[in-house]
Amino acid sequence: MSTSVQETVPKRRVAIIGGGLVGALAVLYFAKRGWQVSLFELREDLRVPENKKNLSHRSINLALSARGLSALKRISLGLDDKILEHVIHMKGRMIHLGEGKLKSQLYGVFGECIHSVEREILLELLLNTAATFTNVKMYFQHQFKRCNFDDGILEFENKKTGNPFQDSADLIIGADGAFSAVRTQLMRVVRMDYSQEYISHAYLELTIPPRVNDKDEEEFAMDPNHLHIWPRHSFMMIALPNRNKSFTCTLFMPFENFDALKTEDDLMEFFRKYYADSIPLIGEDQLKKGYFRNPRGSLMSIKCKPYHYKDRAVIIGDAAHCMVPFYGQGMNCGFQDVEMLNGIFEEYEISAVQSSDKLALALEEFTKRRHPDAIAICDLAMYNYIEMRSSVVKPWYLLRKRIEET
Ligand code: FAD
Secondary structure, eight states: OOBOOOOSSOOOEEEEEOOSHHHHHHHHHHHHTTOEEEEEOSSOOTTSGGGGGGOOOSOSEEEEOHHHHHHHHHTTSSHHHHHHTTOEEEOEEEEEEETTEEEEEESOTTOOOEEEEEHHHHHHHHHHHHTTBTTEEEEOSEEEEEEETTTTEEEEEETTTOOEEEEEOSEEEEOOOTTOHHHHHHHHHSOOEEEEEEEEEEEEEEEEOOEEOTTSOEEOSSOTTEEEEEEOSSOEEEEEEOTTSOEEEEEEEEHHHHHHOOSHHHHHHHHHHHOGGGHHHHOHHHHHHHHHHSOEEEEEEEEEEOOEETTTEEEOGGGTOOOOGGGSOHHHHHHHHHHHHHHHHHHTTOOSSSOOTHHHHHHHHHHHHHHHHHHHHHHHHHHHHHHHHTGGGHHHHHHHHHHHHO
Protein backbone atom coordinates (compact mmCIF):
# COMPACT_ATOMS: atom_id res chain seq x y z
CA MET A 1 0.00 0.00 0.00
CA SER A 2 1.41 3.41 -0.85
CA THR A 3 0.78 6.64 0.99
CA SER A 4 0.66 9.40 -1.62
CA VAL A 5 0.84 13.10 -0.99
CA GLN A 6 -0.92 15.48 -3.43
CA GLU A 7 1.29 16.11 -6.48
CA THR A 8 0.56 19.57 -7.88
CA VAL A 9 3.50 21.92 -7.49
CA PRO A 10 7.13 20.82 -7.00
CA LYS A 11 7.79 20.15 -3.36
CA ARG A 12 10.70 21.40 -1.29
CA ARG A 13 13.42 18.83 -0.78
CA VAL A 14 14.76 17.67 2.54
CA ALA A 15 17.82 15.43 2.87
CA ILE A 16 17.86 13.41 6.08
CA ILE A 17 21.32 12.09 6.93
CA GLY A 18 21.26 8.97 9.11
CA GLY A 19 18.61 6.27 9.00
CA GLY A 20 18.79 5.26 12.66
CA LEU A 21 15.68 5.47 14.82
CA VAL A 22 15.53 9.27 14.91
CA GLY A 23 16.30 9.85 11.21
CA ALA A 24 13.73 7.22 10.21
CA LEU A 25 11.02 8.92 12.30
CA ALA A 26 11.99 12.32 10.84
CA VAL A 27 11.50 10.86 7.35
CA LEU A 28 7.91 10.02 8.23
CA TYR A 29 7.11 13.44 9.70
CA PHE A 30 8.56 15.28 6.68
CA ALA A 31 6.91 12.89 4.22
CA LYS A 32 3.57 13.45 5.94
CA ARG A 33 4.09 17.22 5.68
CA GLY A 34 4.47 16.74 1.92
CA TRP A 35 8.20 17.37 1.51
CA GLN A 36 10.22 15.48 -1.07
CA VAL A 37 12.34 13.36 1.28
CA SER A 38 15.69 11.65 0.65
CA LEU A 39 17.16 9.48 3.39
CA PHE A 40 20.88 8.68 3.28
CA GLU A 41 22.12 5.89 5.53
CA LEU A 42 25.68 4.62 5.85
CA ARG A 43 24.75 1.03 6.65
CA GLU A 44 22.94 -1.61 4.64
CA ASP A 45 19.16 -1.85 4.65
CA LEU A 46 18.38 -4.00 7.69
CA ARG A 47 15.06 -5.06 6.14
CA VAL A 48 17.00 -7.27 3.72
CA PRO A 49 17.38 -10.61 5.58
CA GLU A 50 21.03 -11.22 4.59
CA ASN A 51 22.03 -7.81 5.98
CA LYS A 52 20.85 -8.66 9.50
CA LYS A 53 24.11 -10.44 10.33
CA ASN A 54 26.00 -7.17 9.77
CA LEU A 55 23.89 -5.20 12.24
CA SER A 56 25.74 -3.19 14.82
CA HIS A 57 25.34 -4.78 18.23
CA ARG A 58 24.60 -1.55 20.08
CA SER A 59 21.91 -2.14 22.69
CA ILE A 60 19.71 -4.90 21.31
CA ASN A 61 16.69 -3.64 23.19
CA LEU A 62 15.66 -0.26 24.54
CA ALA A 63 13.21 1.19 27.02
CA LEU A 64 10.52 3.11 25.16
CA SER A 65 8.81 5.65 27.42
CA ALA A 66 5.82 8.01 27.25
CA ARG A 67 8.07 10.66 25.65
CA GLY A 68 8.94 8.44 22.70
CA LEU A 69 5.45 6.98 22.39
CA SER A 70 3.98 10.46 22.14
CA ALA A 71 6.09 11.17 19.04
CA LEU A 72 5.04 7.84 17.51
CA LYS A 73 1.39 8.66 18.22
CA ARG A 74 1.37 12.32 17.13
CA ILE A 75 2.09 11.49 13.50
CA SER A 76 -1.19 9.53 13.31
CA LEU A 77 0.08 6.60 11.30
CA GLY A 78 -0.82 4.07 13.99
CA LEU A 79 2.88 3.57 14.86
CA ASP A 80 2.24 3.65 18.60
CA ASP A 81 -0.37 0.89 18.46
CA LYS A 82 1.71 -1.17 16.06
CA ILE A 83 4.83 -1.04 18.21
CA LEU A 84 2.91 -1.68 21.44
CA GLU A 85 2.01 -5.08 19.99
CA HIS A 86 5.71 -5.96 20.05
CA VAL A 87 6.85 -4.64 23.41
CA ILE A 88 7.09 -6.08 26.88
CA HIS A 89 5.76 -3.78 29.58
CA MET A 90 8.07 -3.14 32.50
CA LYS A 91 6.07 -1.88 35.48
CA GLY A 92 9.05 -1.36 37.77
CA ARG A 93 12.61 -2.17 38.68
CA MET A 94 13.54 -5.52 40.18
CA ILE A 95 16.54 -4.99 42.41
CA HIS A 96 18.83 -8.00 42.82
CA LEU A 97 20.29 -7.34 46.24
CA GLY A 98 22.59 -10.31 46.49
CA GLU A 99 22.15 -13.63 48.28
CA GLY A 100 19.17 -14.18 45.96
CA LYS A 101 17.12 -11.36 47.54
CA LEU A 102 14.82 -9.48 45.18
CA LYS A 103 13.00 -6.20 45.68
CA SER A 104 10.38 -4.85 43.29
CA GLN A 105 10.11 -1.05 43.01
CA LEU A 106 7.08 -0.04 40.93
CA TYR A 107 7.41 2.98 38.63
CA GLY A 108 4.00 4.33 39.65
CA VAL A 109 0.92 3.58 41.71
CA PHE A 110 -1.40 3.76 38.69
CA GLY A 111 0.33 1.01 36.68
CA GLU A 112 2.64 3.37 34.76
CA CYS A 113 5.27 1.45 32.86
CA ILE A 114 8.03 1.67 30.30
CA HIS A 115 8.29 -0.75 27.40
CA SER A 116 11.12 -3.02 26.34
CA VAL A 117 11.37 -2.92 22.55
CA GLU A 118 13.86 -4.48 20.17
CA ARG A 119 15.79 -1.81 18.26
CA GLU A 120 15.58 -3.81 15.05
CA ILE A 121 11.80 -4.24 15.18
CA LEU A 122 11.20 -0.55 15.83
CA LEU A 123 13.56 0.55 13.06
CA GLU A 124 12.05 -1.94 10.62
CA LEU A 125 8.55 -0.60 11.40
CA LEU A 126 9.70 2.98 10.72
CA LEU A 127 11.54 2.10 7.48
CA ASN A 128 8.70 -0.09 6.20
CA THR A 129 6.26 2.77 6.83
CA ALA A 130 8.62 5.21 5.09
CA ALA A 131 8.67 2.90 2.06
CA THR A 132 4.89 3.32 1.67
CA PHE A 133 5.26 7.05 0.91
CA THR A 134 5.62 7.95 -2.76
CA ASN A 135 7.57 11.11 -1.84
CA VAL A 136 10.36 9.23 0.00
CA LYS A 137 13.58 7.90 -1.50
CA MET A 138 15.96 5.87 0.63
CA TYR A 139 19.65 5.46 -0.16
CA PHE A 140 21.49 2.84 1.90
CA GLN A 141 25.27 2.40 2.01
CA HIS A 142 25.63 6.11 1.28
CA GLN A 143 28.06 7.88 3.56
CA PHE A 144 27.59 11.61 3.90
CA LYS A 145 30.96 13.30 3.47
CA ARG A 146 30.46 17.05 3.27
CA CYS A 147 28.08 19.71 2.06
CA ASN A 148 27.73 23.32 1.12
CA PHE A 149 24.79 24.45 3.22
CA ASP A 150 24.17 27.68 1.31
CA ASP A 151 24.03 25.94 -2.09
CA GLY A 152 22.34 22.86 -0.63
CA ILE A 153 24.84 20.55 -2.32
CA LEU A 154 25.61 17.30 -0.51
CA GLU A 155 28.42 14.86 -1.23
CA PHE A 156 28.36 11.16 -0.42
CA GLU A 157 30.37 8.04 -1.00
CA ASN A 158 28.46 5.03 -2.25
CA LYS A 159 30.02 2.37 -0.01
CA LYS A 160 28.97 -0.45 -2.33
CA THR A 161 30.68 0.90 -5.44
CA GLY A 162 33.15 3.32 -3.85
CA ASN A 163 31.85 6.01 -6.22
CA PRO A 164 31.11 9.57 -5.17
CA PHE A 165 27.48 10.68 -5.31
CA GLN A 166 26.01 14.19 -5.22
CA ASP A 167 22.55 15.42 -4.38
CA SER A 168 20.91 18.71 -3.45
CA ALA A 169 18.31 19.76 -0.91
CA ASP A 170 16.57 22.85 0.42
CA LEU A 171 16.93 21.61 3.99
CA ILE A 172 19.48 19.22 5.54
CA ILE A 173 18.64 17.26 8.69
CA GLY A 174 21.55 15.68 10.55
CA ALA A 175 20.36 12.56 12.36
CA ASP A 176 23.69 10.78 12.00
CA GLY A 177 24.36 9.97 15.63
CA ALA A 178 27.00 10.80 18.21
CA PHE A 179 29.86 11.13 15.73
CA SER A 180 27.74 13.25 13.38
CA ALA A 181 29.44 14.37 10.18
CA VAL A 182 26.67 16.92 9.64
CA ARG A 183 27.50 18.47 13.03
CA THR A 184 31.17 18.66 12.01
CA GLN A 185 30.15 20.51 8.84
CA LEU A 186 27.86 22.78 10.85
CA MET A 187 30.77 23.74 13.11
CA ARG A 188 32.49 25.29 10.09
CA VAL A 189 29.66 27.76 9.49
CA VAL A 190 28.22 28.52 12.92
CA ARG A 191 29.92 29.48 16.20
CA MET A 192 29.02 26.22 17.85
CA ASP A 193 29.62 25.64 21.55
CA TYR A 194 30.51 22.00 21.91
CA SER A 195 31.47 19.65 24.72
CA GLN A 196 32.05 15.93 24.81
CA GLU A 197 32.66 13.83 27.90
CA TYR A 198 33.54 10.14 27.98
CA ILE A 199 32.70 8.44 31.25
CA SER A 200 35.15 5.93 32.71
CA HIS A 201 32.61 3.11 32.34
CA ALA A 202 32.12 0.77 29.43
CA TYR A 203 29.23 -1.59 28.68
CA LEU A 204 29.04 -5.16 27.49
CA GLU A 205 25.95 -7.19 26.57
CA LEU A 206 25.20 -10.76 27.71
CA THR A 207 22.14 -12.95 27.24
CA ILE A 208 19.90 -14.83 29.64
CA PRO A 209 18.25 -17.46 27.41
CA PRO A 210 14.69 -18.72 27.95
CA ARG A 211 14.45 -21.66 30.36
CA VAL A 212 12.56 -24.83 29.56
CA ASN A 213 9.80 -25.74 32.02
CA ASP A 214 8.36 -29.14 33.04
CA LYS A 215 6.05 -29.09 30.03
CA ASP A 216 9.05 -28.64 27.74
CA GLU A 217 7.98 -25.07 26.95
CA GLU A 218 10.28 -22.09 26.87
CA GLU A 219 9.59 -19.42 29.46
CA PHE A 220 11.26 -16.33 30.90
CA ALA A 221 13.94 -17.18 33.45
CA MET A 222 12.97 -14.11 35.56
CA ASP A 223 9.90 -11.90 35.93
CA PRO A 224 9.57 -10.31 32.45
CA ASN A 225 7.59 -7.28 33.59
CA HIS A 226 10.48 -5.61 35.38
CA LEU A 227 13.71 -3.94 34.41
CA HIS A 228 16.19 -6.01 36.43
CA ILE A 229 19.06 -4.23 38.16
CA TRP A 230 22.03 -5.65 40.04
CA PRO A 231 23.34 -2.45 41.70
CA ARG A 232 26.84 -2.88 43.07
CA HIS A 233 27.73 0.76 43.85
CA SER A 234 30.66 1.42 41.52
CA PHE A 235 29.24 -0.84 38.78
CA MET A 236 26.02 -2.62 37.90
CA MET A 237 24.26 -5.00 35.57
CA ILE A 238 20.76 -4.56 34.13
CA ALA A 239 18.50 -6.85 32.09
CA LEU A 240 15.57 -6.08 29.78
CA PRO A 241 13.18 -8.76 28.47
CA ASN A 242 12.88 -9.75 24.79
CA ARG A 243 9.86 -11.22 23.05
CA ASN A 244 11.65 -14.55 22.48
CA LYS A 245 11.65 -14.96 26.29
CA SER A 246 15.33 -14.14 26.63
CA PHE A 247 16.79 -11.14 28.48
CA THR A 248 19.55 -8.89 27.24
CA CYS A 249 21.84 -8.06 30.16
CA THR A 250 24.12 -5.05 30.06
CA LEU A 251 27.10 -4.98 32.35
CA PHE A 252 28.34 -1.46 33.10
CA MET A 253 31.67 -0.94 34.84
CA PRO A 254 34.92 1.01 34.57
CA PHE A 255 37.25 -0.04 31.76
CA GLU A 256 39.91 -1.02 34.29
CA ASN A 257 37.52 -3.49 35.99
CA PHE A 258 36.84 -5.07 32.58
CA ASP A 259 40.59 -5.23 31.93
CA ALA A 260 41.26 -6.80 35.32
CA LEU A 261 39.16 -9.86 34.43
CA LYS A 262 41.73 -11.53 32.22
CA THR A 263 40.92 -15.21 32.61
CA GLU A 264 37.78 -17.32 32.86
CA ASP A 265 38.63 -17.97 36.51
CA ASP A 266 38.83 -14.21 37.20
CA LEU A 267 35.46 -13.78 35.55
CA MET A 268 33.76 -16.57 37.48
CA GLU A 269 35.20 -15.36 40.79
CA PHE A 270 33.89 -11.86 40.04
CA PHE A 271 30.45 -13.11 39.03
CA ARG A 272 30.23 -15.44 42.04
CA LYS A 273 31.00 -12.47 44.28
CA TYR A 274 28.69 -9.87 42.72
CA TYR A 275 26.16 -11.51 40.40
CA ALA A 276 25.88 -15.06 41.76
CA ASP A 277 22.17 -15.42 41.01
CA SER A 278 22.75 -14.57 37.35
CA ILE A 279 25.27 -17.41 36.72
CA PRO A 280 22.73 -20.25 36.43
CA LEU A 281 20.46 -17.95 34.39
CA ILE A 282 23.12 -16.98 31.84
CA GLY A 283 24.88 -20.36 32.00
CA GLU A 284 28.57 -20.63 32.86
CA ASP A 285 29.73 -21.45 29.32
CA GLN A 286 27.64 -18.72 27.71
CA LEU A 287 28.83 -16.23 30.31
CA LYS A 288 32.49 -16.97 29.50
CA LYS A 289 31.88 -16.86 25.76
CA GLY A 290 29.80 -13.70 25.91
CA TYR A 291 32.16 -11.86 28.20
CA PHE A 292 35.30 -12.58 26.22
CA ARG A 293 33.75 -12.34 22.72
CA ASN A 294 31.24 -9.51 22.88
CA PRO A 295 32.41 -5.96 22.18
CA ARG A 296 32.75 -3.36 24.94
CA GLY A 297 31.17 -0.04 24.13
CA SER A 298 32.24 3.33 25.47
CA LEU A 299 29.74 5.85 26.75
CA MET A 300 29.69 9.59 26.38
CA SER A 301 27.69 12.74 26.73
CA ILE A 302 27.67 15.44 24.05
CA LYS A 303 26.21 18.92 24.39
CA CYS A 304 26.26 21.57 21.69
CA LYS A 305 24.52 24.76 20.59
CA PRO A 306 23.10 25.95 18.22
CA TYR A 307 21.50 23.00 16.46
CA HIS A 308 20.73 24.91 13.26
CA TYR A 309 22.16 27.02 10.47
CA LYS A 310 19.94 29.73 8.91
CA ASP A 311 17.08 28.05 7.01
CA ARG A 312 19.40 25.35 5.68
CA ALA A 313 20.16 22.74 8.33
CA VAL A 314 19.38 21.32 11.74
CA ILE A 315 20.71 18.42 13.81
CA ILE A 316 18.55 16.14 15.95
CA GLY A 317 18.87 13.01 18.12
CA ASP A 318 22.29 11.88 19.30
CA ALA A 319 23.90 14.23 16.75
CA ALA A 320 22.59 17.12 18.84
CA HIS A 321 22.62 15.66 22.36
CA CYS A 322 24.18 12.30 23.04
CA MET A 323 23.60 11.11 26.59
CA VAL A 324 24.76 8.22 28.75
CA PRO A 325 22.05 5.52 28.68
CA PHE A 326 21.17 5.39 32.38
CA TYR A 327 17.96 7.37 32.11
CA GLY A 328 16.82 5.31 29.09
CA GLN A 329 15.97 8.50 27.23
CA GLY A 330 18.39 8.90 24.29
CA MET A 331 16.07 7.57 21.63
CA ASN A 332 12.99 8.89 23.43
CA CYS A 333 14.46 12.42 23.41
CA GLY A 334 15.46 12.07 19.76
CA PHE A 335 11.85 11.13 18.94
CA GLN A 336 10.68 14.14 20.93
CA ASP A 337 13.04 16.37 18.89
CA VAL A 338 11.17 15.29 15.76
CA GLU A 339 7.78 15.87 17.37
CA MET A 340 8.87 19.30 18.62
CA LEU A 341 10.36 20.33 15.26
CA ASN A 342 7.11 19.34 13.58
CA GLY A 343 5.11 21.37 16.12
CA ILE A 344 7.28 24.43 15.45
CA PHE A 345 6.82 23.97 11.67
CA GLU A 346 3.07 23.99 12.30
CA GLU A 347 3.27 27.13 14.45
CA TYR A 348 5.35 28.92 11.81
CA GLU A 349 3.19 27.55 8.98
CA ILE A 350 6.19 26.14 7.12
CA SER A 351 4.92 24.77 3.86
CA ALA A 352 6.44 22.04 1.71
CA VAL A 353 5.58 24.01 -1.40
CA GLN A 354 7.26 27.38 -1.19
CA SER A 355 10.32 28.76 0.49
CA SER A 356 9.61 30.94 3.48
CA ASP A 357 11.53 33.51 5.48
CA LYS A 358 9.98 31.88 8.48
CA LEU A 359 11.98 28.68 8.10
CA ALA A 360 15.13 30.29 9.53
CA LEU A 361 13.06 31.58 12.47
CA ALA A 362 11.50 28.16 13.00
CA LEU A 363 14.91 26.44 13.11
CA GLU A 364 16.22 29.10 15.48
CA GLU A 365 13.18 28.52 17.68
CA PHE A 366 13.99 24.80 17.72
CA THR A 367 17.47 25.47 19.10
CA LYS A 368 16.05 27.92 21.65
CA ARG A 369 13.31 25.62 22.86
CA ARG A 370 15.12 22.31 22.71
CA HIS A 371 18.55 23.13 24.07
CA PRO A 372 17.69 23.72 27.78
CA ASP A 373 15.66 20.51 27.93
CA ALA A 374 18.35 18.50 26.16
CA ILE A 375 20.98 19.75 28.59
CA ALA A 376 18.73 18.91 31.54
CA ILE A 377 18.15 15.37 30.36
CA CYS A 378 21.85 14.79 29.60
CA ASP A 379 22.59 15.82 33.19
CA LEU A 380 19.75 13.70 34.60
CA ALA A 381 21.07 10.71 32.64
CA MET A 382 24.50 11.22 34.21
CA TYR A 383 22.94 11.52 37.68
CA ASN A 384 20.80 8.43 37.17
CA TYR A 385 23.89 6.27 36.89
CA ILE A 386 24.56 6.91 40.57
CA GLU A 387 20.89 6.32 41.32
CA MET A 388 20.80 3.00 39.45
CA ARG A 389 24.07 1.51 40.55
CA SER A 390 23.89 2.69 44.17
CA SER A 391 21.02 4.78 45.50
CA VAL A 392 18.28 2.27 44.57
CA VAL A 393 19.46 -0.05 47.30
CA LYS A 394 19.62 2.53 50.03
CA PRO A 395 16.01 2.42 51.27
CA TRP A 396 16.26 -1.38 51.50
CA TYR A 397 19.55 -1.35 53.37
CA LEU A 398 18.34 1.40 55.68
CA LEU A 399 15.15 -0.51 56.39
CA ARG A 400 17.07 -3.72 57.07
CA LYS A 401 19.46 -1.88 59.33
CA ARG A 402 16.57 -0.35 61.24
CA ILE A 403 14.91 -3.77 61.63
CA GLU A 404 18.19 -5.28 62.80
CA GLU A 405 18.63 -2.49 65.33
CA THR A 406 15.18 -2.93 66.91
P1 FAD B 1 21.93 6.50 15.89
O1 FAD B 1 21.09 5.41 16.45
O2 FAD B 1 23.38 6.52 16.22
O3 FAD B 1 21.74 6.50 14.31
C1 FAD B 1 22.55 7.28 13.48
C2 FAD B 1 22.51 6.67 12.10
O4 FAD B 1 23.29 7.50 11.23
C3 FAD B 1 23.14 5.28 12.04
O5 FAD B 1 22.25 4.41 11.40
C4 FAD B 1 24.43 5.48 11.28
O6 FAD B 1 24.78 4.35 10.50
C5 FAD B 1 24.10 6.68 10.41
N1 FAD B 1 25.28 7.48 10.02
C6 FAD B 1 26.31 7.85 10.80
N2 FAD B 1 27.19 8.60 10.09
C7 FAD B 1 26.68 8.69 8.83
C8 FAD B 1 27.12 9.33 7.63
N3 FAD B 1 28.26 10.03 7.59
N4 FAD B 1 26.36 9.21 6.52
C9 FAD B 1 25.18 8.52 6.53
N5 FAD B 1 24.72 7.89 7.64
C10 FAD B 1 25.45 7.98 8.79
N6 FAD B 1 17.72 5.24 24.48
C11 FAD B 1 16.47 5.12 24.97
O7 FAD B 1 15.61 5.97 24.67
N7 FAD B 1 16.12 4.09 25.77
C12 FAD B 1 17.03 3.13 26.15
O8 FAD B 1 16.69 2.20 26.89
C13 FAD B 1 18.36 3.24 25.67
N8 FAD B 1 19.27 2.32 26.00
C14 FAD B 1 20.55 2.43 25.52
C15 FAD B 1 21.50 1.49 25.92
C16 FAD B 1 22.80 1.60 25.46
C17 FAD B 1 23.82 0.59 25.91
C18 FAD B 1 23.15 2.66 24.58
C19 FAD B 1 24.56 2.78 24.09
C20 FAD B 1 22.21 3.59 24.19
C21 FAD B 1 20.91 3.49 24.66
N9 FAD B 1 19.93 4.42 24.31
C22 FAD B 1 18.66 4.32 24.81
C23 FAD B 1 20.26 5.57 23.46
C24 FAD B 1 19.85 5.31 22.03
O9 FAD B 1 20.48 4.15 21.54
C25 FAD B 1 20.27 6.51 21.16
O10 FAD B 1 19.91 7.71 21.78
C26 FAD B 1 19.57 6.43 19.80
O11 FAD B 1 19.99 5.28 19.11
C27 FAD B 1 19.89 7.69 18.98
O12 FAD B 1 19.32 7.56 17.72
P2 FAD B 1 19.87 8.41 16.49
O13 FAD B 1 19.05 7.98 15.34
O14 FAD B 1 19.95 9.84 16.86
O15 FAD B 1 21.38 7.93 16.33
